[in-house]
Amino acid sequence: MDFAELVSGSTPALADGAMGTLLFEHGLSFGEAPETWNLLHPELVRKVHRGYLEAGSQIVLTNTFGGNRSRLAMHNLEDRVPELNRTAAVLARSEVEQGGWDALVAGDIGPTGEIFEPLGTLSFEDAVEIFEEQAVALAGGGVDLFWVETLAAVEEGNAALEGIRRAAPELPVIVTMTFDTHGRTMMGLTPEDACAELTSHGAAAVGGNCGNGAAEVLAVVTRMKAVAPPGTAIVAKANAGVPKLAGDRAVYPGTPDDAAAYAIAARDAGANLIGGCCGTSPAHLVAMQRALAEH
Numbered sequence: 001m002d003f004a005e006l007v008s009g010s011t012p013a014l015a016d017g018a019m020g021t022l023l024f025e026h027g028l029s030f031g032e033a034p035e036t037w038n039l040l041h042p043e044l045v046r047k048v049h050r051g052y053l054e055a056g057s058q059i060v061l062t063n064t065f066g067g068n069r070s071r072l073a074m075h076n077l078e079d080r081v082p083e084l085n086r087t088a089a090v091l092a093r094s095e096v097e098q099g100g101w102d103a104l105v106a107g108d109i110g111p112t113g114e115i116f117e118p119l120g121t122l123s124f125e126d127a128v129e130i131f132e133e134q135a136v137a138l139a140g141g142g143v144d145l146f147w148v149e150t151l152a153a154v155e156e157g158n159a160a161l162e163g164i165r166r167a168a169p170e171l172p173v174i175v176t177m178t179f180d181t182h183g184r185t186m187m188g189l190t191p192e193d194a195c196a197e198l199t200s201h202g203a204a205a206v207g208g209n210c211g212n213g214a215a216e217v218l219a220v221v222t223r224m225k226a227v228a229p230p231g232t233a234i235v236a237k238a239n240a241g242v243p244k245l246a247g248d249r250a251v252y253p254g255t256p257d258d259a260a261a262y263a264i265a266a267r268d269a270g271a272n273l274i275g276g277c278c279g280t281s282p283a284h285l286v287a288m289q290r291a292l293a294e295h
Helices: 020-025 034-040 042-055 069-075 078-099 124-140 154-167 191-200 214-227 256-269 282-294
Strands: 059-061 104-109 145-151 173-177 205-210 233-238 244-246 249-251 273-276
Touching: 020 034, 020 042, 034 042, 034 078, 042 059, 042 078, 042 282, 059 078, 059 145, 069 078, 069 124, 078 104, 078 124, 104 124, 124 145, 124 154, 145 154, 145 205, 154 173, 154 191, 173 233, 191 205, 191 214, 205 214, 205 273, 214 233, 214 256, 233 256, 256 273, 256 282, 273 282
Parallel strands: 059 104, 104 145, 145 173, 173 205, 205 233, 233 273
Antiparallel strands: 244 249
């Protein structure tokens, strides 16, 4: 199975859910880099992948959301980008192959956390090099595609696409952004403009993730579907409801029944690929898979 085949069926493909949420349940501390668990607790990272594969996920994302040089520098780990990312890809690939699952491994790439020039100090070329470094490591570990997510600036999406193109030009790239500011990203980008920019720079799939719950992501799917070039897959990857703070952690109230309703609504809005973001567990994915199969 390849990505184009996966998203061309009459039923939407199913991605996985949250990684960080489940690692916190296994003991990850607030402020700790989740990527270090690829080395410290590989069996637990594989357990998370296994849970989603058993729930019906056809794409699993590596534990590398914060695995770029800029983000890892906050933990003094900037020199360990190759090791942490390659190991994450190997863990996900091993779980898929040893379990005999018909699923793809996506190299997860999050934002740098920096602001682009002229508002900030990050240049486009520096961002390209940051993403290229991470993509080289993920490709070396055996990913099938890349999933760039939770972006606010289209420049960052284009930089990620260029960096990945330099590292692994043959692999497809998904790019999803967060439209949590009155239907726009934090940097003011609309879903329509994001779709046009990202697809013109080579994204195989675009959509929305994270944010303020399912309704927000569903609106993004509808708006992108209306303007997307033919053959572009549209992605929905919403949080499990709007979070509330409980101590130092965010608690997501969405139930599996809520997730099932969201999956059907995302399909009806035109999504070709549906998954869950923060707060989503294998139980949510089971409900989503069953709902899509039954309807």
